[in-house]
Amino acid sequence: MILKGLNTAPIKQGDHLFLMTFKVNNPENKNCIFYMQLTTLVDLLIILRSRITKVGKNLAEQGNIYKEKIKADIEILTKNIPEISQSEVMQPNPMNLVTSLAPKFGDEKTSLILALQNEKIITLDIDDTQVEFCIIAIQKAIETINDNETMNIIGSLLDFLLLFSVDLTNLDYLNYKEISHELWKQNLFSEYLAVIYCFETERGKETLCGTIIKANTQPDTQEMQSIIHRVASLTPMLKSFQGKYTLCQTFCQKITPDSNQILTKEVCLAQLHAFCLKMQTRLN
Secondary structure, eight states: OBOSEEEEEEEEETTEEEEEEEEEEOTTOOEEEEEEOHHHHHHHHHHHHHHHHHHHHHHHHHTHHHHHHHHHHHHHHHHTOOOOOHHHHHSOOGGGBEEEEEEEEOSSEEEEEEEETTSOEEEEEEEGGGHHHHHHHHHHHHHTTTOHHHHHHHHTTSSEEEEEEEEOSOTTSOEEEEOOOOHHHHTTOOEEEEEEEEEEETTEEEEEEEEEEEESSOTTSHHHHHHHHHHHHHOHHHHHHHTTSEEEEEEEEESOSOTTOOOOHHHHHHHHHHHHHHHHHHHO
16 A cells, blocks of 8 residues: 555544554555554654664665655645544444554665455555654644653654663573564664673662663764663663662664674673673772
8 A cells, every 4th residue: 555645643642642543545545543552653663763764874875855745745744634434433443453564674664564364464654755744644633632651652662673681690590571563663773882880789789780772873873872761761770770879871782793794692791791700809
């Protein structure tokens, strides 16, 4: 299905976003409606965000020609926005819920493969020139319900993947939680990074917790520092330690120079373990 028009509408549960409604118009003027839960919506935004860099590169290389193409495509999308009825928001059909999403990336477009609750498969083609319109449509829909909390949560999850959170209080036996991500999502992030969180305890400074993260930034950047502190505020294991002790210092290093390699759990945990020992020596 080629994207010709798009409309979005939020569905609340209490004060917060529960589902996002998407209504798509194709070149045959046939409409299709589906709904996304928050986790799937985050995945969609990660995919769309990954294409923004390519759009910027095309703008730099092609200048006004590409800028005019974006403008023309946005005008088409705007002229063909399908109407979402009140009943489609008040009584969403659960069979149209997106249960899984996967991208197929092309040179100038992304094909989204959507599996619905009714076992129907939808393939939606989004040109790179349409990406910004789609992102804004989602953002504006959330703004209409004044759900700043959900907006902030979504915004905090788009530039990294948390792979492992690890309790470092006993280095002889690492207690860890693994967070699984689809391969396509891991491939959107180039760098494996080990992060050590140091706390002020009654025994002095101690490295109590660590994480393995994938991101598209380097250890010694402001972007990485922002990610490190967001992980600390979002991860239950880290929040538990912060309930007892004061987080006083963080350390970060790349795990491997080969950014194209998918690292195993064993390698990630071994690297974090070694990094922790190194940082403990420095603290002592």
